[in-house]
Amino acid sequence: xxxxxxxxxxxxxxxxxxxxxxxxxxxxxxxxxxxxxxxxxxxxxxxxxxxxxxxxxxxxxxxxxxxxxxxxxxxxxxxxxxxxxxxxxxxxxxxxxxxxxxxxxxxxxxxxxxxxxxxxxxxxxxxxxxxxxxxxxxxxxxxxxxxxxxxxxxxxxxxxxxxxxxxxxxxxxxxxxxxx
Numbered sequence: 001x002x003x004x005x006x007x008x009x010x011x012x013x014x015x016x017x018x019x020x021x022x023x024x025x026x027x028x029x030x031x032x033x034x035x036x037x038x039x040x041x042x043x044x045x046x047x048x049x050x051x052x053x054x055x056x057x058x059x060x061x062x063x064x065x066x067x068x069x070x071x072x073x074x075x076x077x078x079x080x081x082x083x084x085x086x087x088x089x090x091x092x093x094x095x096x097x098x099x100x101x102x103x104x105x106x107x108x109x110x111x112x113x114x115x116x117x118x119x120x121x122x123x124x125x126x127x128x129x130x131x132x133x134x135x136x137x138x139x140x141x142x143x144x145x146x147x148x149x150x151x152x153x154x155x156x157x158x159x160x161x162x163x164x165x166x167x168x169x170x171x172x173x174x175x176x177x178x179x180x
């Protein structure tokens with residue numbers, strides 16, 4: 001029900017309106033406060049209740065890959081299943097890093113983060129949520145020796161430029177003006 005907004009020469013419209021215009025289903029998961037466009041990915045998150053009865057999201061990758069299958073090709077398949085709608089995923093053997101190049105709405109989101117010096121709260125919250133999920137992935141993606149692979153978000157306009165690099169659950173590099 002929110003109106004479209006123009007911010008720094010870019011028009012932002014409600015996600016539901018755009019998704020439904022293209023015939024996509026829009027689902028809201030109240031437990032995780034997450035919007036899903038299209039089918040809800042089964043491996044994206046599960047919930048655990050801790051002692052205080054609060055909920056903790058946990059990204060699951062390792063339940064799909066056995067220890068002997070811990071190689072870039074196996075992880076690439078699982079990552080493609082989970083993120084292919086948001087961008088292209090590839091593996092950089094030299095740097096032991098999976099690269100995600102955002103496309104469509106995800107690309108516009110990262111362009112906005114890249115090009116703006118300050119953020120509205122909604123964009124900051126969306127970025128924090130995105131990075132939280134990527135940190136969870138980065139802790140689970142390991143080679144057969146248990147060494148974590150990195151996850152790199154590339155600039156949608158220049159795949160050679162790193163926007164965010166995460167390894168071992170930590171942000172190693174962040175080149176987004178507005179999130180520093």
